[in-house]
Amino acid sequence: MPGSVPLAAAQAAGAAPAPLDLVLRVNGTTHRLKLDPRTTLLDALREHLHLTGSKKGCGLGQCGACTVLMDGKRMKSCLSLAALVEGREITTIEGLAQGDQLHPLQAAFIERDAFQCGYCTPGQIMAGVACINEGHAGSPPEIRDWMSGNICRCGAYDHIVAAIQDAARVSQPARGG
Amino acid sequence: MHPFTIERPRDLNAALAFRAQAGRNDVSTEYIAGGTDMVQLLQEYVRRPEQLVSLAGLLDNRIEVGPQGLRLGAAATMAEVAAHPGVIEQFPVISEALLNSASPQVRNQATMGGNLLQRTRCPYFRDVGYAACNKRAPGSGCAAIGGENRWHAVLGTSENCIAANPSDLAVALVALDASVEVRGTNGQRTVPLMELHRLPGDTPHIETALEPGEVITAITVLASPVARRSHYLKVRDRASFEFAVVSAAVALEMDGGRIRQARVALGGVGTKPWRVPRVEAALAGASLDPAVLRPAAGLAAEGAQGRGHNNFKIELMQRVLVRAVETAGARA
Numbered sequence: 208m209p210g211s212v213p214l215a216a217a218q219a220a221g222a223a224p225a226p227l228d229l230v231l232r233v234n235g236t237t238h239r240l241k242l243d244p245r246t247t248l249l250d251a252l253r254e255h256l257h258l259t260g261s262k263k264g265c266g267l268g269q270c271g272a273c274t275v276l277m278d279g280k281r282m283k284s285c286l287s288l289a290a291l292v293e294g295r296e297i298t299t300i301e302g303l304a305q306g307d308q309l310h311p312l313q314a315a316f317i318e319r320d321a322f323q324c325g326y327c328t329p330g331q332i333m334a335g336v337a338c339i340n341e342g343h344a345g346s347p348p349e350i351r352d353w354m355s356g357n358i359c360r361c362g363a364y365d366h367i368v369a370a371i372q373d374a375a376r377v378s379q380p381a382r383g384g
Numbered sequence: 385m386h387p388f389t390i391e392r393p394r395d396l397n398a399a400l401a402f403r404a405q406a407g408r409n410d411v412s413t414e415y416i417a418g419g420t421d422m423v424q425l426l427q428e429y430v431r432r433p434e435q436l437v438s439l440a441g442l443l444d445n446r447i448e449v450g451p452q453g454l455r456l457g458a459a460a461t462m463a464e465v466a467a468h469p470g471v472i473e474q475f476p477v478i479s480e481a482l483l484n485s486a487s488p489q490v491r492n493q494a495t496m497g498g499n500l501l502q503r504t505r506c507p508y509f510r511d512v513g514y515a516a517c518n519k520r521a522p523g524s525g526c527a528a529i530g531g532e533n534r535w536h537a538v539l540g541t542s543e544n545c546i547a548a549n550p551s552d553l554a555v556a557l558v559a560l561d562a563s564v565e566v567r568g569t570n571g572q573r574t575v576p577l578m579e580l581h582r583l584p585g586d587t588p589h590i591e592t593a594l595e596p597g598e599v600i601t602a603i604t605v606l607a608s609p610v611a612r613r614s615h616y617l618k619v620r621d622r623a624s625f626e627f628a629v630v631s632a633a634v635a636l637e638m639d640g641g642r643i644r645q646a647r648v649a650l651g652g653v654g655t656k657p658w659r660v661p662r663v664e665a666a667l668a669g670a671s672l673d674p675a676v677l678r679p680a681a682g683l684a685a686e687g688a689q690g691r692g693h694n695n696f697k698i699e700l701m702q703r704v705l706v707r708a709v710e711t712a713g714a715r716a
Contacts, residue, residue, distance in 0.1 A: 224387045244436070245385040247423065267424050268490060280463075280492045286423045287493070290390045291416070291440050334489065343488075355624035356487025 227290050233258065234302030240289070248292055249273045249284035252299060260300035260329045264358070271357030274330040274337075275299050281337035283356075300329035303336065311377050312336050315370035323361035331357050335371045344375035386432035396442045396567065396599065403437055403597040404569045415439050415599060417459065418495040420486070421502040429512050430503075430520060443497065443601060449474060453607040458497030458600045462486065462553070465496065475605060477614035477633050481556035484618045487625045497600035500554050500564065500580065501592065504547035505535065505627050518544045519588045526588075534693035535629070538701075540655035545588030546691055548652055549581060550627050555651035556616055558659050559633035562605045568598040577603075581656035610635035610647055615712040618651070619704050628652035630701045632708040643667050643713065650684060653701050660684045663705065672713040674706060681705040 226241040231248075233256060240255055249266075252258045252275070261284055264270035268286040275284045276298040284297075303310040312335050315321070322328045334357045338344050343353035350368050359367060393399040399415070406413035414433040416422045417440060425431040444457030449470030456465055465471055466482035486494065508514045508527040516525035528536050528546050537548040554577065562577045579593050594600075605611070614635035620626040631651035637644040646667035650658040666680035681702040688698045 222387060224389050227390065244388060244390040245426075266427060268420060268487075271487065271489065274489055277492075281489045282493050283420075283487075283489045286420045286490070288390070288416070288419060288423065288436075290392070291419065291438050337488070341488075352624050353488055355622075356489045 229290055230293055231256075231289065231297065232295065233297045234299060242289055244288070244290055246289045247285050248275070248287040248289045248297070251289040252284060252297075258299050258301050261333075262326055262329055264327070264330075269358070270327070270330075271334055272327050272330040274333040274357065276333060276337060279337075279340070281334050281356075298333075300333055303332070310336065312339065312370065312374040315373040316367075319366045319370040319373065321366040321370040322359075322363050327357060327359045327361075331359065331367055335367070335374070338371060339375045339378050344371050347372065385426045386429060388426075388433050388436050390436045390438060392438045392440075393442065396439075396601075399437050399439060399442055400567065400569050400597060400599065406435055406437075407596055411435055413437060417443065417498045418461065418493045419498075420490050420494040421498060425503060425510075428510055430510060439497075439599065443495075443599070445495075447471065451607060454478075454603075454605040456496050456603040458602055459495050462491035462494050462496075462499060463488070466491065473612070474607075475560065475611050475614065477556040477559060477611070477616045477635060478553065478605075480616035481552040481618075481631075481633065484616060484624075484631075485552045496553070496603055497564075499551055500557075500577075500600060500603075501594075502551055503591075505550045506547035507532070507535075509547060518584075519547060519591075522587070522589045529691055532693060533691045535627070536691060536694050537655045538653050538688045538690050538694055538697050539650070539658050540583050541689060541691075542584045542586070542588070542655075544586060545584035545655065547584070547588070547655060549654060549656050551657065552616065552618060552628060552631060552651055554581070554657040555631055555649045556614075556633040557603065557605065558657040559614070559635050559647045559649035560605045560608070560611055561647070562603055564600045565602040565604065566594060566598050567601045568595055572601070574604075577657070578659060584655050608635075609637040610645060613638065613712055613715050615708055615715070617704055617708040617711065619700065630697055630704045632701070632705045634705070634708040634712045636709070636712045638713060641671055643670050643672070643709075646709070648684075648705065648709070650701055650705065653688070653697050660705075662686065667709065672710055674710070677706045677709055678702070681709075 231238045262272035264272035268283045273285040277295045412433045413435040416436045443459035445459035446457045447468045448455040462482045466479045472479045516527040536546040618631040628651045633649045635647040646664045662683040670676045
């Protein structure tokens with residue numbers, strides 16, 4: 208068929224492009240990396256910096272398991288190419304606690320038993336921290352709306368919403384919503 | 385992802401020049417800005433460029449609201465525009481359309497220019513395992529006609545493509561007669577948003593009026609008496625984080641209980657953001673009585689063609705339109 212693209216042909220690997228020298232700021236530390244230009248921020252974190260807290264669910268921006276903060280804003284690290292986030296201050300789940308002192312939302316997730324399998328949890332917590340900081344955690348419906356970018360296949364949503372409500376009560380929003 | 389190199393130019397002129405040179409050398413090249421759609425397309429092998437040219441940091445991201453109207457730098461993010469007090473107050477349909485789009489994370493990443501140029505969500509376009517897609521592989525056919533087509537367009541389709549345009553923002557902007565400023569190596573020009581997206585016709589792979597290498601640098605909306613009383617109603621399969629099944633952008637100027645002038649555009653039903661001038665003409669002078677609105681909304685269905693699974697959209701879009709007009713009309 209003219210113009211058709213068999214899957215195998217489409218995915219057939221060509222020659223790997225020359226690696227790029229990159230500098231990433233993650234959890235307050237500067238990292239120098241040599242990466243294939245195709246490397247997403249998520250893969251850079253997991254495969255090269257061995258920060259495996261951020262999870263790869265769909266790899267297409269739909270599940271939210273890869274959520275990190277960039278310059279304080281929540282983003283999907285699977286939709287960002289590492290080469291294009293140089294100079295951004297990236298915070299992952301590993302950078303949230305202060306030493307042994309858990310972030311209030313981490314503590315609330317434990318208190319509320321806000322997970323079953325736990326795979327979506329790092330993304331839920333990073334998105335939840337941003338949700339609270341944005342001032343979007345005023346009520347359960349508001350939390351559900353503003354947490355809709357994070358899927359939980361176990362269906363722990365009720366407890367996740369409760370944990371975010373708890374943490375929002377003890378946190379001062381950085382700014383209003 | 386297919387192998388590519390990344391060029392990170394110093395400024396926009398350098399980006400345009402690099403892209404032009406790539407065109408002359410016949411090296412397949414794509415721009416990337418927020419990347420939320422492009423990375424999906426790269427991951428799925430739908431786009432297989434040899435080079436990416438990054439626009440990150442090269443484009444204006446200011447949001448300006450003044451007596452002349454609204455100007456959105458192409459790099460302003462969906463989240464920034466949606467939360468801008470001037471946009472919320474004077475152009476609510478834009479803020480509402482954005483807040484009903486994507487997820488909070490994606491809205492922090494995705495830009496205005498990229499939103500307008502995002503590719504269709506047609507599953508046959510997005511899955512290279514299907515051979516037939518005239519948009520992805522010109523001349524290969526359309527798997528959606530006769531396939532699973534619940535999500536597809538009923539207006540502006542052709543026998544070659546029935547893919548719906550997925551942008552909520554574009555529907556709101558078309559209703560407000562917005563324009564885009566475009567830059568290329570030959571200089572700057574202005575394109576009315578109504579003319580930015582093309583009907584599929586015989587060439588569904590050519591989606592916009594942009595010349596190869598041109599970049600959207602800003603969106604402008606002139607001040608108008610209708611913008612302040614505007615509303616975006618989106619009907620979808622989930623309460624949030626989903627594309628529109630049907631949506632309507634409505635902007636009204638009222639004269640007491642009657643509509644003085646109306647601007648209406650529909651989303652989820654057209655191969656491009658779909659303005660309905662005949663509906664607007666019928667609404668001029670009308671009251672907000674559903675018995676009056678209903679026949680006016682019926683004019684939106686002119687020329688609509690269902691393909692089976694999406695037949696319901698023809699009735700649904702009229703109901704959505706009526707409700708959107710009622711809501712906008714009831715606003716102070």
